[in-house]
Amino acid sequence: xxxxxxxxxxxxxxxxxxFKAVDHISFHVEKGEIxxxxxxxxxxxxxxxxxxxxxxxxxxxxxxxxxxxxLKESERIKERIGYMSxxxxxxxxxxxxxNIRFYGGIYGLSKNxxxxxxxxxxxxxxxxxxxxxxxxSLPLGWKQRLAFAVSMVHDPEIVFLxxxxxxxxxxxxxxxxxxxxxxxxxxRTIFVTTHYMDEAEYxxxxxxxxxxxxxxxxxxxxxKETFKAESMDxxxxxxxx
Amino acid sequence: xxxxxxxxxxxxxYHILRDKRTLLILFGMPLAQVLIFGYAVTNExxxxxxxxxxxxxxxxxEQYINHLQSSGNFRVRRILASQNEVEEGMKGGKxxxxxxxxxxxxxxxxxxxxxxxxxxxxxxxxxNANTLVQYLTEMTQSxxxxxxxxxxxxxxIQVASRMMYNPxxxxxxxxxxxxxxxxxxxxxxxxxxxxxxxEKEIGTMEILLVSPLSPLLIILGKVAPYxxxxxxxxxxxxxxxxxxxxxxxxxxxxxxxxxxxxxxLTALSLGIFISTTVKTQQEAMMKSxxxxxxxxxxxxxxxxxxxxxxxxxxxxxxIIPATYFIRILKGVMLRGVGLNFILFEVxxxxxxxxxxxxxxxxxxxxxxx
Numbered sequence: 279x280x281x282x283x284x285x286x287x288x289x290x291x292x293x294x295x296x297f298k299a300v301d302h303i304s305f306h307v308e309k310g311e312i313x314x315x316x317x318x319x320x321x322x323x324x325x326x327x328x329x330x331x332x333x334x335x336x337x338x339x340x341x342x343x344x345x346x347x348x349l350k351e352s353e354r355i356k357e358r359i360g361y362m363s364x365x366x367x368x369x370x371x372x373x374x375x376x377n378i379r380f381y382g383g384i385y386g387l388s389k390n391x392x393x394x395x396x397x398x399x400x401x402x403x404x405x406x407x408x409x410x411x412x413x414x415s416l417p418l419g420w421k422q423r424l425a426f427a428v429s430m431v432h433d434p435e436i437v438f439l440x441x442x443x444x445x446x447x448x449x450x451x452x453x454x455x456x457x458x459x460x461x462x463x464x465x466r467t468i469f470v471t472t473h474y475m476d477e478a479e480y481x482x483x484x485x486x487x488x489x490x491x492x493x494x495x496x497x498x499x500x501x502k503e504t505f506k507a508e509s510m511d512x513x514x515x516x517x518x519x
Numbered sequence: 520x521x522x523x524x525x526x527x528x529x530x531x532x533y534h535i536l537r538d539k540r541t542l543l544i545l546f547g548m549p550l551a552q553v554l555i556f557g558y559a560v561t562n563e564x565x566x567x568x569x570x571x572x573x574x575x576x577x578x579x580x581e582q583y584i585n586h587l588q589s590s591g592n593f594r595v596r597r598i599l600a601s602q603n604e605v606e607e608g609m610k611g612g613k614x615x616x617x618x619x620x621x622x623x624x625x626x627x628x629x630x631x632x633x634x635x636x637x638x639x640x641x642x643x644x645x646x647n648a649n650t651l652v653q654y655l656t657e658m659t660q661s662x663x664x665x666x667x668x669x670x671x672x673x674x675x676i677q678v679a680s681r682m683m684y685n686p687x688x689x690x691x692x693x694x695x696x697x698x699x700x701x702x703x704x705x706x707x708x709x710x711x712x713x714x715x716x717x718e719k720e721i722g723t724m725e726i727l728l729v730s731p732l733s734p735l736l737i738i739l740g741k742v743a744p745y746x747x748x749x750x751x752x753x754x755x756x757x758x759x760x761x762x763x764x765x766x767x768x769x770x771x772x773x774x775x776x777x778x779x780x781x782x783x784l785t786a787l788s789l790g791i792f793i794s795t796t797v798k799t800q801q802e803a804m805m806k807s808x809x810x811x812x813x814x815x816x817x818x819x820x821x822x823x824x825x826x827x828x829x830x831x832x833x834x835x836x837x838i839i840p841a842t843y844f845i846r847i848l849k850g851v852m853l854r855g856v857g858l859n860f861i862l863f864e865v866x867x868x869x870x871x872x873x874x875x876x877x878x879x880x881x882x883x884x885x886x887x888x
Contacts, residue, residue, distance in 0.1 A: 331729050332729065333725070333728055333729060353731060356729060356730060356731045357731045359729070361725070361726060361729040362726075363722050363725055363726070364722075365721060365722025365723075365725075367721075367722055367723050367725070367726040368723075369530070369533075369534070369721075369723060370721070371533065371534060371537045371538065372530065372533055372534075376530070376533060379526070380526055380527075380529075380530045381726075381730075383522070383523060383525075383526025383527070383530075384523055384526060384527065384727070384730050384731075384732050385730060385731065386522070386523060386731070429726075438729075
């Protein structure tokens with residue numbers, strides 16, 4: 279199963295004036311993989327992610343996402359990826375159902391498909407009873423899982439999660455990671471950035487960015503061995519130093 | 520494509536209908552503004568209190584004082600005894616104007632001798648003072664005609680003036696076009712910049728940009744509901760003007776509506792432009808209030824005439840869209856002109872709209888690069 283490279287990047291670079299925010303990064307992500315994209319604030323994570331999701335044009339280098347060129351075919355890429363940011367990306371003044379319908383609508387799903395998806399999501403997340411309630415009234419953990427489900431309303435091949443668990447308590451974070459595992463089991467590729475080093479342990483493979491470059495890329499266990507560290511936290515500290 | 524657009528517009532209507540603040544701005548503000556301008560802000564005076572210093576104290580001076588009061592504009596508050604008391608009432612803010620009638624008024628009046636009536640007004644309120652002096656002059660002239668009943672002197676120049684297009688000098692003729700210009704600007708520009716800034720603030724803008732929706736469609740979907748609502752608002756204000764304040768629509772109705780639509784587009788493009796320069800709703804609010812509301816209200820010729828402003832302000836006034844729209848409205852509504860009379864103004868608005876759209880597009884591109 280794990281032989282398709284859904285993300286493949288070579289010497290991808292983003293330059294703002296003299297400053298190289300992302301400096302010749304190369305890596306690939308396999309289908310169904312949970313790929314952790316780590317780095318301190320300002321290391322270039324967000325910029326790299328923006329290039330992969332078609333929000334920003336690379337200055338040089340090349341790459342494909344879901345089989346399409348990041349330079350020329352960003353529109354095609356957008357149809358095949360899901361995206362969720364740490365801000366949860368739902369409309370608080372819309373009900374749960376309205377949010378699902380809206381996002382289904384903008385991804386061009388038919389009325390029928392939207393109906394099916396809506397009941398499916400509500401059932402899976404046990405939200406059937408609050409389907410007609412405003413998102414504002416839901417607890418944070420529910421909102422977050424709903425946002426994750428909504429980001430996959432169009433069955434994307436890859437889901438990009440930009441610090442999805444920022445500012446959430448550990449219990450909710452664990453629940454959220456369960457949802458991520460479920461999605462990965464369905465063959466979906468998860469590309470996730472995070473601050474929390476304990477979460478890095480949950481990933482299949484992890485890359486660590488330091489000032490625009492990828493300094494390490496391997497499975498969490500291999501990384502710990504290479505850097506002779508007890509935890510990912512230690513690995514990260516050794517690299518960042 | 521149409522379906523996606525519809526999904527977007529529907530969602531936008533949910534936002535509007537569920538936000539009390541937006542609803543208030545949308546429907547409360549136009550009504551409040553029209554009614555405030557219509558009923559409260561007016562230059563017409565009723566029963567302005569005046570003091571009279573009557574040195575003559577004869578029959579004619581009494582008749583003159585009565586004549587002044589007969590107009591309904593003035594009411595005599597006090598008869599003063601000496602020159603020393605002139606300032607008193609004015610300092611207290613009660614008296615707006617003091618008329619002083621010279622000795623031998625009756626005699627000189629009927630003998631045809633020149634008479635000087637002294638009028639003292641409260642200059643701390645210059646607009647009102649001017650209006651009151653005008654009233655008084657008019658009443659004095661009519662008194663003269665009434666009492667002397669003589670043929671006008673054949674050697675003097677008589678000025679016969681007539682106010683075309685607004686014979687009664689009703690202030691509604693000015694404020695209805697002005698209010699439409701302001702309301703459309705506020706609703707279109709402020710609310711669109713707010714709503715786009717809101718999506719940025721809560722992070723949904725990013726999601727929309729990552730989706731296959733084209734940026735153009737996102738913007739169109741966001742502004743379409745506001746365009747529709749503000750257009751409805753313009754029509755409401757025109758109707759209130761027509762039925763409540765009797766402001767006529769002499770020109771072609773279709774042309775008028777078309778012009779409103781053009782201005783809505785200009786205001787929307789301005790709103791979009793503002794939204795590309797801000798990150799938060801608060802910023803958007805500040806920019807549209809300070810950058811649009813204030814100048815449009817003060818420098819568009821709505822309240823103060825452009826021609827009498829210092830050169831710099833006059834130039835600022837000339838880059839404000841409302842200036843041109845008010846001219847168009849007055850032309851079409853009050854003077855009943857056709858498109859050929861307002862081509863210049865229409866051209867300016869078109870160029871402005873295009874300019875704002877281009878600027879927004881450039882800002883947007885830079886952000887993506």
